[in-house]
Amino acid sequence: MSVLSLPPLDLDTGGPPEDDSPLRSVSTAVAVLDCFADEAELGATRVAARLGIAKSTACRMLAALATGGLLERTGSGRYRLGLRLFEYGQLAVDRLMLRDVALPAMGDLRELLRETVQLGVLVGTDVLYVERTEAAGMNVRFRSEHRRNPAHSSSTGRVLAAADPALVTAILERGLRRYTPFTVVDPLRYRQILAQTREQGYATSREEFEPGWSSLAAPITLTRGGRPHPVAALSVVGVTSRVLGPRKPAVVQGLRRAAARVSADLERARS
Amino acid sequence: MSVLSLPPLDLDTGGPPEDDSPLRSVSTAVAVLDCFADEAELGATRVAARLGIAKSTACRMLAALATGGLLERTGSGRYRLGLRLFEYGQLAVDRLMLRDVALPAMGDLRELLRETVQLGVLVGTDVLYVERTEAAGMNVRFRSEHRRNPAHSSSTGRVLAAADPALVTAILERGLRRYTPFTVVDPLRYRQILAQTREQGYATSREEFEPGWSSLAAPITLTRGGRPHPVAALSVVGVTSRVLGPRKPAVVQGLRRAAARVSADLERARS
Protein backbone atom coordinates (compact mmCIF):
# COMPACT_ATOMS: atom_id res chain seq x y z
CA MET A 1 0.00 0.00 0.00
CA SER A 2 2.49 2.61 1.03
CA VAL A 3 5.22 1.11 -1.08
CA LEU A 4 4.76 3.94 -3.51
CA SER A 5 5.51 6.55 -0.91
CA LEU A 6 9.22 6.09 -0.60
CA PRO A 7 10.69 8.97 1.35
CA PRO A 8 12.24 11.53 -0.97
CA LEU A 9 15.72 10.48 0.10
CA ASP A 10 18.09 13.05 1.43
CA LEU A 11 20.17 15.02 -0.96
CA ASP A 12 23.63 13.78 -1.81
CA THR A 13 23.91 10.85 0.54
CA GLY A 14 25.71 7.72 -0.47
CA GLY A 15 27.72 9.43 -3.15
CA PRO A 16 31.26 10.73 -2.89
CA PRO A 17 32.53 11.55 0.58
CA GLU A 18 31.21 15.12 0.42
CA ASP A 19 33.43 18.07 -0.28
CA ASP A 20 32.16 21.64 -0.62
CA SER A 21 32.94 23.17 2.74
CA PRO A 22 35.68 23.81 5.22
CA LEU A 23 35.94 21.52 8.24
CA ARG A 24 36.15 18.31 6.35
CA SER A 25 35.93 16.15 9.46
CA VAL A 26 32.73 17.82 10.55
CA SER A 27 31.26 17.40 7.10
CA THR A 28 32.09 13.73 7.03
CA ALA A 29 30.77 13.39 10.55
CA VAL A 30 27.45 14.75 9.36
CA ALA A 31 27.61 12.41 6.38
CA VAL A 32 28.14 9.55 8.80
CA LEU A 33 25.04 10.61 10.68
CA ASP A 34 23.14 10.70 7.41
CA CYS A 35 24.00 7.07 6.83
CA PHE A 36 21.75 6.24 9.74
CA ALA A 37 18.75 7.78 8.05
CA ASP A 38 18.39 4.63 5.99
CA GLU A 39 19.66 1.89 8.23
CA ALA A 40 19.06 1.41 11.92
CA GLU A 41 22.38 -0.15 12.77
CA LEU A 42 25.71 0.31 11.07
CA GLY A 43 29.30 -0.67 11.69
CA ALA A 44 32.55 0.91 10.63
CA THR A 45 32.91 -1.23 7.51
CA ARG A 46 29.47 -0.38 6.12
CA VAL A 47 29.90 3.31 6.80
CA ALA A 48 33.35 3.35 5.22
CA ALA A 49 32.00 1.64 2.12
CA ARG A 50 29.04 3.98 1.80
CA LEU A 51 31.10 7.13 2.12
CA GLY A 52 34.20 5.91 0.33
CA ILE A 53 36.50 6.61 3.27
CA ALA A 54 38.99 4.43 5.05
CA LYS A 55 37.67 2.00 7.59
CA SER A 56 39.85 3.56 10.27
CA THR A 57 38.42 6.97 9.55
CA ALA A 58 34.89 5.67 9.81
CA CYS A 59 35.74 4.00 13.08
CA ARG A 60 37.08 7.22 14.56
CA MET A 61 34.06 9.16 13.35
CA LEU A 62 31.70 6.67 14.90
CA ALA A 63 33.61 6.70 18.16
CA ALA A 64 33.68 10.50 18.29
CA LEU A 65 29.99 10.80 17.57
CA ALA A 66 29.27 8.16 20.18
CA THR A 67 31.23 9.95 22.90
CA GLY A 68 29.26 13.04 21.94
CA GLY A 69 26.05 11.10 22.46
CA LEU A 70 24.82 11.52 18.92
CA LEU A 71 25.32 7.80 18.38
CA GLU A 72 25.04 4.86 20.74
CA ARG A 73 26.81 1.55 20.69
CA THR A 74 24.69 -1.50 20.26
CA GLY A 75 25.83 -4.68 21.93
CA SER A 76 27.59 -6.07 18.89
CA GLY A 77 29.98 -3.19 18.31
CA ARG A 78 27.77 -1.48 15.81
CA TYR A 79 26.12 1.90 16.27
CA ARG A 80 22.70 3.50 16.09
CA LEU A 81 21.28 7.00 16.47
CA GLY A 82 21.53 8.24 20.04
CA LEU A 83 18.77 9.57 22.21
CA ARG A 84 20.54 12.86 22.62
CA LEU A 85 19.33 13.53 19.10
CA PHE A 86 15.82 13.16 20.42
CA GLU A 87 16.47 15.82 23.01
CA TYR A 88 18.00 18.19 20.50
CA GLY A 89 15.15 17.57 18.10
CA GLN A 90 12.54 18.31 20.71
CA LEU A 91 14.38 21.50 21.60
CA ALA A 92 14.52 22.54 17.95
CA VAL A 93 10.76 22.18 17.64
CA ASP A 94 10.00 23.71 21.03
CA ARG A 95 11.89 26.82 20.07
CA LEU A 96 9.69 27.41 17.09
CA MET A 97 7.05 28.11 19.75
CA LEU A 98 4.69 26.49 17.30
CA ARG A 99 3.76 23.04 18.48
CA ASP A 100 2.66 24.03 21.95
CA VAL A 101 0.61 26.89 20.59
CA ALA A 102 -1.00 24.76 17.89
CA LEU A 103 -1.81 21.62 19.86
CA PRO A 104 -5.07 22.79 21.48
CA ALA A 105 -6.49 23.96 18.17
CA MET A 106 -5.36 20.75 16.52
CA GLY A 107 -7.08 18.66 19.14
CA ASP A 108 -10.31 20.57 18.77
CA LEU A 109 -10.19 20.33 15.01
CA ARG A 110 -9.65 16.61 15.18
CA GLU A 111 -12.65 16.25 17.48
CA LEU A 112 -14.73 18.39 15.19
CA LEU A 113 -13.88 16.57 11.96
CA ARG A 114 -12.78 13.17 13.23
CA GLU A 115 -9.89 13.28 10.83
CA THR A 116 -6.13 13.38 11.17
CA VAL A 117 -4.72 16.88 11.65
CA GLN A 118 -1.11 17.75 10.88
CA LEU A 119 1.18 20.65 11.63
CA GLY A 120 3.79 21.10 8.92
CA VAL A 121 6.75 23.38 8.36
CA LEU A 122 9.09 23.80 5.45
CA VAL A 123 12.59 22.36 5.36
CA GLY A 124 14.26 22.94 2.03
CA THR A 125 11.75 21.91 -0.62
CA ASP A 126 10.12 19.35 1.64
CA VAL A 127 7.37 19.58 4.17
CA LEU A 128 8.17 18.26 7.61
CA TYR A 129 5.34 17.43 9.96
CA VAL A 130 6.26 18.32 13.50
CA GLU A 131 3.01 17.24 15.07
CA ARG A 132 0.08 15.06 14.18
CA THR A 133 -3.10 14.14 16.01
CA GLU A 134 -4.54 10.96 14.64
CA ALA A 135 -8.14 10.59 13.66
CA ALA A 136 -9.05 7.10 14.79
CA GLY A 137 -9.65 6.39 18.43
CA MET A 138 -6.21 5.10 19.01
CA ASN A 139 -2.80 6.63 18.92
CA VAL A 140 -0.72 5.29 16.11
CA ARG A 141 1.96 7.91 16.17
CA PHE A 142 3.13 8.74 12.72
CA ARG A 143 5.96 6.66 11.42
CA SER A 144 9.10 7.93 9.86
CA GLU A 145 8.03 7.31 6.26
CA HIS A 146 5.20 9.80 6.60
CA ARG A 147 7.01 12.50 8.46
CA ARG A 148 8.36 14.24 5.39
CA ASN A 149 6.77 15.01 2.05
CA PRO A 150 7.90 16.68 -1.15
CA ALA A 151 6.36 20.14 -1.11
CA HIS A 152 4.86 20.07 -4.59
CA SER A 153 2.42 17.22 -4.00
CA SER A 154 1.15 18.15 -0.55
CA SER A 155 -1.47 20.71 0.35
CA THR A 156 0.78 22.02 3.09
CA GLY A 157 3.58 22.61 0.61
CA ARG A 158 1.25 24.49 -1.69
CA VAL A 159 -0.07 26.78 0.96
CA LEU A 160 3.51 27.66 1.88
CA ALA A 161 4.71 27.98 -1.70
CA ALA A 162 1.79 30.20 -2.65
CA ALA A 163 3.37 33.09 -0.78
CA ASP A 164 7.02 32.41 -1.56
CA PRO A 165 8.18 32.83 -5.17
CA ALA A 166 11.72 31.75 -4.33
CA LEU A 167 10.38 28.51 -2.95
CA VAL A 168 8.37 27.90 -6.11
CA THR A 169 11.52 28.29 -8.16
CA ALA A 170 13.37 25.82 -5.97
CA ILE A 171 10.52 23.32 -6.17
CA LEU A 172 10.34 23.55 -9.94
CA GLU A 173 14.11 23.27 -10.26
CA ARG A 174 14.00 20.09 -8.26
CA GLY A 175 11.29 18.77 -10.52
CA LEU A 176 7.69 17.73 -9.93
CA ARG A 177 8.09 14.05 -9.30
CA ARG A 178 5.09 11.84 -9.93
CA TYR A 179 3.85 9.73 -7.05
CA THR A 180 0.38 8.75 -8.23
CA PRO A 181 -1.55 9.11 -11.50
CA PHE A 182 -3.06 12.26 -10.02
CA THR A 183 0.16 14.03 -9.10
CA VAL A 184 0.39 17.41 -10.81
CA VAL A 185 3.69 17.35 -12.68
CA ASP A 186 3.11 20.13 -15.20
CA PRO A 187 4.79 23.37 -14.05
CA LEU A 188 2.13 25.53 -15.68
CA ARG A 189 -0.68 23.65 -14.01
CA TYR A 190 1.24 23.80 -10.76
CA ARG A 191 1.46 27.57 -10.96
CA GLN A 192 -2.25 27.74 -11.68
CA ILE A 193 -2.93 25.73 -8.56
CA LEU A 194 -0.76 28.06 -6.53
CA ALA A 195 -2.65 31.07 -7.88
CA GLN A 196 -5.91 29.43 -6.93
CA THR A 197 -4.48 28.68 -3.50
CA ARG A 198 -3.62 32.35 -3.06
CA GLU A 199 -7.16 33.36 -3.93
CA GLN A 200 -8.90 30.78 -1.78
CA GLY A 201 -6.62 31.02 1.21
CA TYR A 202 -6.30 27.26 1.42
CA ALA A 203 -4.88 24.41 -0.67
CA THR A 204 -5.93 20.91 -1.59
CA SER A 205 -4.18 17.79 -2.79
CA ARG A 206 -6.39 15.10 -4.27
CA GLU A 207 -4.62 11.74 -4.05
CA GLU A 208 -1.42 13.26 -5.37
CA PHE A 209 0.89 11.55 -2.97
CA GLU A 210 -0.84 8.38 -1.87
CA PRO A 211 -3.79 6.81 -3.69
CA GLY A 212 -7.05 7.14 -1.81
CA TRP A 213 -5.81 9.85 0.51
CA SER A 214 -6.33 13.57 0.10
CA SER A 215 -5.60 16.63 2.19
CA LEU A 216 -6.45 20.29 2.71
CA ALA A 217 -4.21 22.90 4.29
CA ALA A 218 -4.47 26.45 5.58
CA PRO A 219 -1.55 28.73 6.44
CA ILE A 220 -0.44 29.77 9.89
CA THR A 221 0.80 33.31 9.47
CA LEU A 222 2.96 35.70 11.42
CA THR A 223 2.92 39.42 10.76
CA ARG A 224 6.38 40.42 9.59
CA GLY A 225 6.89 43.90 8.27
CA GLY A 226 3.22 44.73 8.29
CA ARG A 227 2.21 41.86 6.03
CA PRO A 228 1.13 38.41 7.22
CA HIS A 229 3.68 35.80 6.23
CA PRO A 230 3.04 32.05 6.42
CA VAL A 231 5.47 30.19 8.67
CA ALA A 232 3.67 26.86 8.91
CA ALA A 233 0.41 25.21 7.94
CA LEU A 234 -2.35 23.15 9.46
CA SER A 235 -3.65 20.32 7.30
CA VAL A 236 -6.43 17.77 7.42
CA VAL A 237 -5.72 14.46 5.74
CA GLY A 238 -8.15 11.62 5.18
CA VAL A 239 -9.86 9.31 2.75
CA THR A 240 -10.75 11.38 -0.29
CA SER A 241 -14.51 10.98 -0.06
CA ARG A 242 -14.48 12.08 3.55
CA VAL A 243 -12.48 15.28 3.18
CA LEU A 244 -13.14 16.39 -0.40
CA GLY A 245 -16.71 15.11 -0.72
CA PRO A 246 -19.85 16.78 0.62
CA ARG A 247 -18.07 17.60 3.86
CA LYS A 248 -15.46 19.73 2.13
CA PRO A 249 -17.05 23.10 3.03
CA ALA A 250 -17.17 22.10 6.68
CA VAL A 251 -13.61 20.88 6.57
CA VAL A 252 -12.43 24.11 4.96
CA GLN A 253 -14.26 26.24 7.48
CA GLY A 254 -12.96 24.30 10.46
CA LEU A 255 -9.45 24.31 9.06
CA ARG A 256 -9.39 28.04 8.39
CA ARG A 257 -10.76 28.86 11.81
CA ALA A 258 -8.20 26.63 13.49
CA ALA A 259 -5.36 28.11 11.46
CA ALA A 260 -6.51 31.63 12.25
CA ARG A 261 -6.68 30.77 15.92
CA VAL A 262 -3.18 29.35 15.91
CA SER A 263 -1.91 32.40 14.02
CA ALA A 264 -3.39 34.73 16.61
CA ASP A 265 -2.06 32.66 19.51
CA LEU A 266 1.35 32.52 17.88
CA GLU A 267 1.40 36.26 17.38
CA ARG A 268 0.60 36.67 21.04
CA ALA A 269 3.19 34.13 22.16
CA ARG A 270 5.98 35.92 20.29
CA SER A 271 5.88 39.01 22.42
CA MET B 1 6.27 26.34 41.09
CA SER B 2 8.64 24.51 38.82
CA VAL B 3 11.52 26.82 39.58
CA LEU B 4 13.00 24.12 41.73
CA SER B 5 13.17 21.65 38.91
CA LEU B 6 16.12 22.99 37.01
CA PRO B 7 17.21 20.53 34.38
CA PRO B 8 20.20 18.54 35.55
CA LEU B 9 22.48 20.30 33.09
CA ASP B 10 24.54 18.29 30.67
CA LEU B 11 27.88 16.98 31.72
CA ASP B 12 30.98 18.99 30.94
CA THR B 13 29.49 21.84 28.93
CA GLY B 14 30.84 25.31 29.15
CA GLY B 15 34.22 24.25 30.43
CA PRO B 16 37.39 23.88 28.41
CA PRO B 17 36.96 23.04 24.74
CA GLU B 18 36.78 19.30 25.44
CA ASP B 19 39.70 17.01 24.99
CA ASP B 20 39.60 13.29 25.64
CA SER B 21 39.07 11.87 22.19
CA PRO B 22 40.48 11.75 18.73
CA LEU B 23 38.82 13.89 16.06
CA ARG B 24 39.11 17.17 17.84
CA SER B 25 37.00 19.04 15.31
CA VAL B 26 34.14 16.63 15.68
CA SER B 27 34.33 16.86 19.44
CA THR B 28 34.22 20.63 19.34
CA ALA B 29 31.40 20.48 16.82
CA VAL B 30 29.40 18.44 19.30
CA ALA B 31 30.35 20.90 22.02
CA VAL B 32 29.04 23.68 19.80
CA LEU B 33 25.76 21.82 19.48
CA ASP B 34 25.65 21.46 23.24
CA CYS B 35 25.80 25.22 23.58
CA PHE B 36 22.36 25.34 22.06
CA ALA B 37 20.91 23.22 24.85
CA ASP B 38 20.79 26.31 27.02
CA GLU B 39 20.22 29.14 24.61
CA ALA B 40 17.91 29.26 21.64
CA GLU B 41 20.00 31.51 19.45
CA LEU B 42 23.75 31.95 19.43
CA GLY B 43 26.31 33.71 17.31
CA ALA B 44 29.97 33.00 16.68
CA THR B 45 31.21 35.33 19.39
CA ARG B 46 29.09 33.79 22.13
CA VAL B 47 30.01 30.26 21.13
CA ALA B 48 33.69 31.11 20.97
CA ALA B 49 33.54 32.65 24.43
CA ARG B 50 31.67 29.70 25.92
CA LEU B 51 34.03 27.09 24.52
CA GLY B 52 37.24 29.10 24.77
CA ILE B 53 38.03 28.78 21.09
CA ALA B 54 38.87 31.37 18.48
CA LYS B 55 36.02 33.29 16.98
CA SER B 56 37.04 32.15 13.51
CA THR B 57 36.91 28.54 14.61
CA ALA B 58 33.45 28.97 16.05
CA CYS B 59 32.31 30.61 12.85
CA ARG B 60 33.53 27.71 10.73
CA MET B 61 31.95 25.20 13.07
CA LEU B 62 28.62 26.97 12.91
CA ALA B 63 28.79 27.19 9.14
CA ALA B 64 29.68 23.52 8.78
CA LEU B 65 26.91 22.39 11.10
CA ALA B 66 24.48 24.63 9.26
CA THR B 67 25.34 23.20 5.84
CA GLY B 68 24.83 19.81 7.41
CA GLY B 69 21.37 20.91 8.53
CA LEU B 70 22.03 20.41 12.21
CA LEU B 71 21.83 24.17 12.69
CA GLU B 72 19.82 26.82 10.89
CA ARG B 73 20.59 30.46 10.33
CA THR B 74 18.27 32.96 11.85
CA GLY B 75 17.75 36.22 10.04
CA SER B 76 20.32 38.16 12.02
CA GLY B 77 23.31 35.94 11.26
CA ARG B 78 22.92 33.90 14.38
CA TYR B 79 22.10 30.20 14.52
CA ARG B 80 19.62 27.86 16.16
CA LEU B 81 19.04 24.10 16.27
CA GLY B 82 17.91 22.74 12.91
CA LEU B 83 14.88 20.65 12.18
CA ARG B 84 16.99 17.86 10.81
CA LEU B 85 17.72 17.15 14.44
CA PHE B 86 14.02 16.57 14.91
CA GLU B 87 14.04 14.00 12.16
CA TYR B 88 17.06 12.22 13.56
CA GLY B 89 15.56 12.28 17.02
CA GLN B 90 12.30 10.77 15.86
CA LEU B 91 14.25 8.08 14.03
CA ALA B 92 16.28 7.34 17.14
CA VAL B 93 13.13 6.78 19.16
CA ASP B 94 11.31 4.90 16.41
CA ARG B 95 14.12 2.41 16.21
CA LEU B 96 13.77 1.47 19.82
CA MET B 97 10.47 -0.02 18.63
CA LEU B 98 9.20 1.09 21.99
CA ARG B 99 7.00 4.13 21.60
CA ASP B 100 4.72 2.67 18.97
CA VAL B 101 4.33 -0.53 20.95
CA ALA B 102 3.67 1.29 24.20
CA LEU B 103 1.27 4.00 23.02
CA PRO B 104 -1.94 1.94 23.04
CA ALA B 105 -1.33 0.66 26.53
CA MET B 106 -0.41 4.16 27.67
CA GLY B 107 -3.62 5.58 26.27
CA ASP B 108 -5.72 2.93 27.97
CA LEU B 109 -3.94 3.44 31.25
CA ARG B 110 -4.49 7.17 31.08
CA GLU B 111 -8.19 6.62 30.46
CA LEU B 112 -8.37 4.16 33.32
CA LEU B 113 -6.60 6.33 35.88
CA ARG B 114 -7.11 9.82 34.48
CA GLU B 115 -3.51 10.60 35.26
CA THR B 116 -0.46 11.44 33.21
CA VAL B 117 1.39 8.37 31.92
CA GLN B 118 5.05 8.48 30.89
CA LEU B 119 7.38 6.20 28.98
CA GLY B 120 10.96 6.61 30.16
CA VAL B 121 14.31 5.16 29.16
CA LEU B 122 17.75 5.53 30.62
CA VAL B 123 20.41 7.80 29.18
CA GLY B 124 23.51 7.86 31.33
CA THR B 125 22.34 8.41 34.88
CA ASP B 126 19.28 10.34 33.79
CA VAL B 127 15.82 9.26 32.81
CA LEU B 128 14.58 10.53 29.47
CA TYR B 129 10.88 10.48 28.75
CA VAL B 130 10.25 9.63 25.13
CA GLU B 131 6.47 9.76 25.31
CA ARG B 132 3.85 11.17 27.59
CA THR B 133 0.08 11.15 27.49
CA GLU B 134 -1.32 13.96 29.53
CA ALA B 135 -4.06 13.47 32.09
CA ALA B 136 -6.21 16.53 31.64
CA GLY B 137 -8.59 16.73 28.74
CA MET B 138 -6.26 18.72 26.59
CA ASN B 139 -2.90 18.21 25.08
CA VAL B 140 -0.22 20.20 26.75
CA ARG B 141 2.75 18.37 25.36
CA PHE B 142 5.53 18.11 27.84
CA ARG B 143 8.01 20.92 27.81
CA SER B 144 11.72 20.59 27.66
CA GLU B 145 12.31 21.18 31.35
CA HIS B 146 10.38 18.04 32.23
CA ARG B 147 11.75 15.74 29.60
CA ARG B 148 14.75 14.61 31.59
CA ASN B 149 15.13 13.67 35.23
CA PRO B 150 17.98 12.54 37.44
CA ALA B 151 17.53 8.82 37.91
CA HIS B 152 17.84 8.71 41.68
CA SER B 153 14.79 10.81 42.46
CA SER B 154 12.33 9.37 39.94
CA SER B 155 10.33 6.20 40.18
CA THR B 156 11.32 5.32 36.63
CA GLY B 157 15.00 5.63 37.50
CA ARG B 158 14.55 3.36 40.51
CA VAL B 159 12.78 0.65 38.63
CA LEU B 160 15.61 0.64 36.10
CA ALA B 161 18.37 0.86 38.71
CA ALA B 162 16.87 -1.97 40.74
CA ALA B 163 18.09 -4.48 38.17
CA ASP B 164 21.39 -2.85 37.23
CA PRO B 165 24.13 -2.74 39.89
CA ALA B 166 26.49 -0.86 37.58
CA LEU B 167 23.91 1.86 37.17
CA VAL B 168 23.49 2.12 40.94
CA THR B 169 27.22 2.65 41.27
CA ALA B 170 27.16 5.37 38.64
CA ILE B 171 24.21 7.09 40.29
CA LEU B 172 25.86 7.04 43.69
CA GLU B 173 29.13 8.27 42.25
CA ARG B 174 27.34 11.19 40.74
CA GLY B 175 25.74 11.93 44.08
CA LEU B 176 22.13 12.00 45.27
CA ARG B 177 21.26 15.61 44.76
CA ARG B 178 18.43 17.05 46.82
CA TYR B 179 15.52 18.60 44.96
CA THR B 180 12.87 18.74 47.67
CA PRO B 181 12.83 18.11 51.44
CA PHE B 182 11.65 14.59 50.61
CA THR B 183 14.42 13.62 48.21
CA VAL B 184 16.25 10.54 49.42
CA VAL B 185 19.90 11.53 49.57
CA ASP B 186 21.25 8.85 51.91
CA PRO B 187 22.98 6.09 49.90
CA LEU B 188 21.99 3.44 52.43
CA ARG B 189 18.36 4.43 52.37
CA TYR B 190 18.54 4.58 48.58
CA ARG B 191 19.76 1.01 48.42
CA GLN B 192 16.99 -0.05 50.77
CA ILE B 193 14.47 1.52 48.45
CA LEU B 194 15.96 -0.30 45.49
CA ALA B 195 15.74 -3.61 47.37
CA GLN B 196 12.10 -2.90 48.15
CA THR B 197 11.54 -2.02 44.50
CA ARG B 198 13.00 -5.37 43.47
CA GLU B 199 10.63 -7.18 45.83
CA GLN B 200 7.52 -5.27 44.88
CA GLY B 201 8.15 -5.10 41.15
CA TYR B 202 7.37 -1.39 41.07
CA ALA B 203 8.84 1.83 42.42
CA THR B 204 7.49 5.01 43.94
CA SER B 205 8.75 8.53 44.39
CA ARG B 206 6.88 10.68 46.89
CA GLU B 207 7.45 14.34 46.08
CA GLU B 208 11.15 13.75 45.70
CA PHE B 209 11.58 15.84 42.60
CA GLU B 210 8.80 18.39 42.65
CA PRO B 211 6.73 19.29 45.71
CA GLY B 212 3.18 18.04 45.51
CA TRP B 213 3.84 15.57 42.72
CA SER B 214 4.53 11.87 43.10
CA SER B 215 4.95 8.98 40.73
CA LEU B 216 4.91 5.21 40.43
CA ALA B 217 6.74 3.15 37.83
CA ALA B 218 6.82 -0.43 36.59
CA PRO B 219 9.47 -1.96 34.35
CA ILE B 220 9.08 -2.91 30.71
CA THR B 221 11.22 -5.99 30.30
CA LEU B 222 12.76 -7.88 27.44
CA THR B 223 13.94 -11.44 27.80
CA ARG B 224 17.68 -11.48 27.18
CA GLY B 225 19.60 -14.62 27.92
CA GLY B 226 16.66 -16.34 29.55
CA ARG B 227 16.14 -13.67 32.19
CA PRO B 228 13.82 -10.67 31.83
CA HIS B 229 15.78 -7.46 31.67
CA PRO B 230 14.22 -4.00 32.04
CA VAL B 231 14.77 -1.75 29.05
CA ALA B 232 12.30 1.02 29.87
CA ALA B 233 9.56 1.85 32.32
CA LEU B 234 6.00 3.05 32.39
CA SER B 235 5.18 5.58 35.07
CA VAL B 236 2.12 7.35 36.40
CA VAL B 237 2.66 10.84 37.77
CA GLY B 238 0.14 12.99 39.55
CA VAL B 239 -0.76 14.96 42.64
CA THR B 240 0.40 12.93 45.62
CA SER B 241 -3.01 12.35 47.17
CA ARG B 242 -4.38 11.05 43.90
CA VAL B 243 -1.69 8.50 43.10
CA LEU B 244 -0.33 7.50 46.51
CA GLY B 245 -3.54 7.85 48.51
CA PRO B 246 -6.41 5.36 48.67
CA ARG B 247 -6.20 4.80 44.93
CA LYS B 248 -2.64 3.52 45.16
CA PRO B 249 -3.55 -0.19 44.88
CA ALA B 250 -5.59 0.51 41.76
CA VAL B 251 -2.80 2.60 40.27
CA VAL B 252 -0.25 -0.12 40.96
CA GLN B 253 -2.44 -2.80 39.45
CA GLY B 254 -3.18 -0.81 36.31
CA LEU B 255 0.43 0.17 35.95
CA ARG B 256 1.72 -3.38 36.28
CA ARG B 257 -0.80 -4.74 33.84
CA ALA B 258 0.02 -2.05 31.30
CA ALA B 259 3.75 -2.62 31.69
CA ALA B 260 3.29 -6.37 31.32
CA ARG B 261 1.23 -5.82 28.19
CA VAL B 262 3.87 -3.56 26.67
CA SER B 263 6.58 -6.07 27.56
CA ALA B 264 4.70 -8.85 25.82
CA ASP B 265 3.99 -6.73 22.76
CA LEU B 266 7.60 -5.62 22.64
CA GLU B 267 8.82 -9.17 22.85
CA ARG B 268 6.56 -10.02 19.95
CA ALA B 269 7.61 -6.98 17.91
CA ARG B 270 11.28 -7.88 18.17
CA SER B 271 10.99 -11.02 16.14
Next chain:
DNA sequence: CCCCCGCGTTCCGGAAAGCGGAACGCCTGT
Protein backbone atom coordinates in the same frame (compact mmCIF):
# COMPACT_ATOMS: atom_id res chain seq x y z
C1' DC C 1 23.83 62.92 10.12
C1' DC C 2 27.95 60.65 11.04
C1' DC C 3 30.74 57.99 13.70
C1' DC C 4 32.03 54.14 16.32
C1' DC C 5 31.38 49.85 18.34
C1' DG C 6 30.20 45.05 17.91
C1' DC C 7 29.00 41.45 15.20
C1' DG C 8 29.77 37.64 11.60
C1' DT C 9 32.99 36.53 8.11
C1' DT C 10 37.44 35.99 5.51
C1' DC C 11 42.43 35.48 4.78
C1' DC C 12 46.87 33.52 5.82
C1' DG C 13 50.91 30.91 7.67
C1' DG C 14 52.58 27.53 10.94
C1' DA C 15 51.76 23.30 12.94
C1' DA C 16 49.13 19.94 14.84
C1' DA C 17 45.57 16.81 13.52
C1' DG C 18 43.50 13.43 10.75
C1' DC C 19 43.81 10.36 6.84
C1' DG C 20 44.85 5.82 4.93
C1' DG C 21 47.05 1.29 4.84
C1' DA C 22 48.24 -2.70 7.41
C1' DA C 23 48.38 -5.38 11.50
C1' DC C 24 45.85 -7.07 15.72
C1' DG C 25 42.08 -9.57 18.60
C1' DC C 26 37.59 -11.17 18.82
C1' DC C 27 33.42 -13.19 17.65
C1' DT C 28 30.58 -15.98 14.43
C1' DG C 29 29.38 -19.34 11.49
C1' DT C 30 30.83 -23.51 9.27
Next chain:
DNA sequence: ACAGGCGTTCCGCTTTCCGGAACGCGGGGG
Protein backbone atom coordinates in the same frame (compact mmCIF):
# COMPACT_ATOMS: atom_id res chain seq x y z
C1' DA D 1 39.06 -26.29 14.87
C1' DC D 2 39.50 -23.13 11.41
C1' DA D 3 38.70 -19.26 8.59
C1' DG D 4 36.42 -15.19 7.33
C1' DG D 5 34.66 -10.85 8.74
C1' DC D 6 34.21 -7.43 11.94
C1' DG D 7 35.71 -3.33 14.96
C1' DT D 8 39.83 -1.37 16.65
C1' DT D 9 44.73 0.27 16.92
C1' DC D 10 49.20 1.86 15.38
C1' DC D 11 52.22 4.93 12.61
C1' DG D 12 54.16 8.19 9.16
C1' DC D 13 53.00 11.56 5.72
C1' DT D 14 50.41 15.18 4.36
C1' DT D 15 46.55 17.58 4.52
C1' DT D 16 43.54 20.35 7.00
C1' DC D 17 42.53 23.08 10.66
C1' DC D 18 43.57 26.61 14.41
C1' DG D 19 44.27 31.30 15.81
C1' DG D 20 45.24 36.19 15.10
C1' DA D 21 44.30 40.14 12.42
C1' DA D 22 41.90 42.46 8.89
C1' DC D 23 37.35 43.33 6.38
C1' DG D 24 32.32 44.77 5.68
C1' DC D 25 28.25 45.74 7.61
C1' DG D 26 24.48 47.12 10.56
C1' DG D 27 22.73 49.58 14.54
C1' DG D 28 22.77 52.76 18.22
C1' DG D 29 24.46 56.76 20.26
C1' DG D 30 26.46 61.41 19.99
